[in-house]
Amino acid sequence: MTNYYPLLASVVATLKPNxxxxxxxxxxxxxxxxxxxxxxxxxxxxxxxxxxxRTALEEVIRRLEAEQMTVSK
Numbered sequence: 001m002t003n004y005y006p007l008l009a010s011v012v013a014t015l016k017p018n019x020x021x022x023x024x025x026x027x028x029x030x031x032x033x034x035x036x037x038x039x040x041x042x043x044x045x046x047x048x049x050x051x052x053x054r055t056a057l058e059e060v061i062r063r064l065e066a067e068q069m070t071v072s073k
Contacts, residue, residue: 002053004030004060012064023068027061 008030015022034057038050045053
C-alpha cells in the first residue's frame with residue numbers, strides 16, 4: 001500500500017496561504033489524479049486493492065485536517 005502521508009504533508013506544508021480552501025483544492029486534485037495513478041500500476045491492482053488504496057488516501061486527508069485543527073488552536 002502506498003504511504004500518501006509524506007507526499008501530501010509536504011505539499012500542505014508549502015501551501016501559501018495554508019487555508020482550508022487551499023487544502024481542499026489540494027485534496028480534490030489528489031482525488032482526481034488517483035484513478036490515473038492507480039491505472040498505471042503494473043501489475044494492475046484488484047478492485048479490493050484499489051478500494052484499500054482509496055481508503056488510505058482518505059484517511060491521510062482526515063489525518064492532515066485533524067493536524068491542522070490542532071495547529072489552529
